[in-house]
Amino acid sequence: MTTLMQFKDVDVHYGPIQALKKVSLTVDEGEIVTLIGANGAGKSTLLMSIFGQPRISSGEIIYRGEDISQKSAHYVASHGLAQSPEGRRIFPGMTVEENLLMGTIPIGMDHAEEDMQRMFELFPRLLERRNQRASTMSGGEQQMLAIARALMSRPKLLLLDEPSLGLAPIIVKQIFQILEDVASTGMTIFLVEQNANHALKLANRGYVMVNGEIRLTGTGAELLVNPEVRDAYLGGH
Numbered sequence: 001m002t003t004l005m006q007f008k009d010v011d012v013h014y015g016p017i018q019a020l021k022k023v024s025l026t027v028d029e030g031e032i033v034t035l036i037g038a039n040g041a042g043k044s045t046l047l048m049s050i051f052g053q054p055r056i057s058s059g060e061i062i063y064r065g066e067d068i069s070q071k072s073a074h075y076v077a078s079h080g081l082a083q084s085p086e087g088r089r090i091f092p093g094m095t096v097e098e099n100l101l102m103g104t105i106p107i108g109m110d111h112a113e114e115d116m117q118r119m120f121e122l123f124p125r126l127l128e129r130r131n132q133r134a135s136t137m138s139g140g141e142q143q144m145l146a147i148a149r150a151l152m153s154r155p156k157l158l159l160l161d162e163p164s165l166g167l168a169p170i171i172v173k174q175i176f177q178i179l180e181d182v183a184s185t186g187m188t189i190f191l192v193e194q195n196a197n198h199a200l201k202l203a204n205r206g207y208v209m210v211n212g213e214i215r216l217t218g219t220g221a222e223l224l225v226n227p228e229v230r231d232a233y234l235g236g237h
């Protein structure tokens with residue numbers, strides 16, 4: 001397997017607070033890897049550090065053989081990394097179509113029309129809403145739009161920050177079904193989630209983060225039955 005992204009002993013500090021402590025993890029091509037952990041564990045910090053905000057204080061972030069930890073967000077985005085951020089951050093006043101076009105910024109408009117059609121096949125709901133302002137859509141639809149927008153830059157690695165956040169269980173199920181569909185196209189996915197149950201069922205491998213440290217790692221199936229994971233993240237079920 002080819003390693004696509006690797007964190008090697010990464011530390012991140014916010015002033016006196018150490019948010020990431022010697023974090024090491026790998027994502028291989030074609031895998032779905034999840035990072036689970038409680039509120040405040042450091043999951044978003046890890047994702048954002050890929051784009052240089054915050055900058056890491058030591059260690060390396062290797063992407064396709066190159067240390068990208070000191071590169072600009074634009075450099076990272078134009079080299080095949082796309083993120084659907086926590087809270088979605090779509091443009092509320094823009095239509096679905098306009099939001100999708102914003103996703104092409106890192107690569108240019110050459111394939112925009114063709115890629116938009118692909119997104120409408122993957123997300124039929126977005127086709128129905130293509131001329132609607134994003135702010136008028138439901139939370140689940142907005143999440144679909146955020147994922148589709150990230151895919152518009154033809155990423156090699158799709159980074160997702162808590163796609164289930166604030167959504168009703170039935171919608172969460174739909175979102176995870178879509179992620180399975182996206183993964184079946186060969187896309188490599190790194191998924192940060194508090195919803196351990198769904199995330200571990202979807203993922204090939206997972207990491208558990210506690211207070212900025214990687215506490216456990218294993219296949220999704222192994223972590224699902226791990227007693228510590230069950231107690232802390234699956235409500236003991």
Ligand SMILES: Nc1ncnc2c1ncn2[C@@H]1O[C@H](COP(=O)(O)OP(=O)(O)OP(=O)(O)O)[C@@H](O)[C@H]1O
Nearest residue numbers: 014017019037038039040041042043044045046086
């Ligand atoms: N900009 C910041 N300045 C100072 N401290 C921060 C900043 N952002 C995050 N932190 C702190 O760093 C730690 C990790 O936060 P982070 O948001 O990465 O956690 P998380 O696991 O993503 O949680 P959540 O699920 O709430 O997003 C927390 O203690 C948080 O308070």
